[in-house]
Amino acid sequence: MDAGHLENDGGRIIAASLNAASVKFGALTALSDITLDIEAGDFWTILGPSGCGKSTMLRLVSDLVPPASGNVEILGKTTEAARLAREFAFVFQDATLLPWRSALKNVELPLEIGRKRGIKIPTGDRTPLELLELVGLKGRENALPHELSGGMRQRVAIARALVCQPKLLLMDEPFGALDEMTRDHLNLQLLDIWQATGTTILFVTHSIPEAIFLGQKVLMLKANPGRVKDVIEIDLPLPRDIALRETPPFNQYCSQLRKLLEEC
């Protein structure tokens, strides 16, 4: 493995690196020639018109779909090696909890998979119980998923994703199915979690304000085939609060991104 890919010119660690990566589904090119370095610890949001391959990009990085050409590396490893080492975790739009397991048991699932086969599973600094506390579900650890609200279920899914302390967290419209209030609340909580854990986050969304509010960088994709349209740095201070959304700089980013999105 080429260790040179681990760091960029500025000496920062590269969490994920895509080199001229393309994805094809039969005759359809879903992603074409994506070249991108994502530095460790950054929060990227991915925005684009529907069908531009936002989700496909996460699935490419997470070894769920193979590249048709080019390659993807995670911390200098192949995506498969990174998957086996649990370098990344995935949060789906649907919480995808196992309905017969309590919240705590769901968070513990990644620790159980592979244990009997003697695979070394990385465990984080935080226990599953502490992670539930981190996502604000202290006291609900024994609840079954159907006893929790949609927002709570999604927070269990986030705790589950964090249990192996991934260096890279891939989130595919995790709050897309939630109401506005819950979404705002979870956005703030996610920023806290990001700062508490120091993980790298790739976050797909179709909401422009959400992309700006969360991201340090917004990756804009365009469709047919999916390509990089632009990367916009969001120069807004951290930590962020909801009031930031009423400020002129925030609104400027909104109109800038809306214009870009219309061009796609």
Added chain:
Amino acid sequence: MSVSETLANEPAQKKGLSDQSRARLINIAIPLGTAITLLLIWQLGVRVFEVPTYIAPAPTDVLQVFRSDFGLLMQNFWPTFFESLAGFFIGNMTAVLIAVAFVHSRLVERAFFPIAVFINTIPILAIAPILVLIFGPGMTAKVVIAALICFFPTLVNMVRGLQSVSPQALELARILSASKSEIFWKIRLPSSLPFLFSALKIAATTCVIGAIVGEWIGANVGLGALIIEATFNFRSPLLYATVFLSSGLSVLLFASVTIAEKLIVRW
């Protein structure tokens, strides 16, 4: 503060509880009342129109048999009970194992599913004599018939249950690099349980039918044999009592499965 709050809440809670228990009482009272009324109509009808006992006995005649012939009824109840239970376990176990094989291998499914469908299309009354000829007049033939009648609904439901896992759950398993057996034990099998229990509820009643049909063809003991004997001797009250006992056996098995489901499938 908290004490007064508890005190203030208490009467409200008590009232809520009594409302709940009253609702539960009404839920039991309505079907029970209907059943008692129907029995009364039956009793009156038989007495008023002077229907001969061998054509239609009054409920009191049937009750009388339960008292006078209790030993005879029980003597025939237990063989049917064990045949049904053994058939239930063997039939469902086989169905579950074959369903697992089907889900793991498309080839096995393609090879054996048509055969399973074919076996299911043969009326149980037609196949029972064949099985009695093969296994003889003992308990075995009845167990096999009871197992056979349970088999198909459980096979179909279990295959559906094992396939009911959402694609996202499978993607989650892939991201966690789960092995095939981990996916089976941790995701597929638990997902299939609600489907399995639906099938087991069907099987709980049909296995009794299987055992009784088996006993009709050739048996000295069992509720099926008693039904035949009572019919040919015009002992209608005994016949009715036997029929009620058979249905009681089905209810018992059905209730056991329902309780097991409540305890296991809590989601």
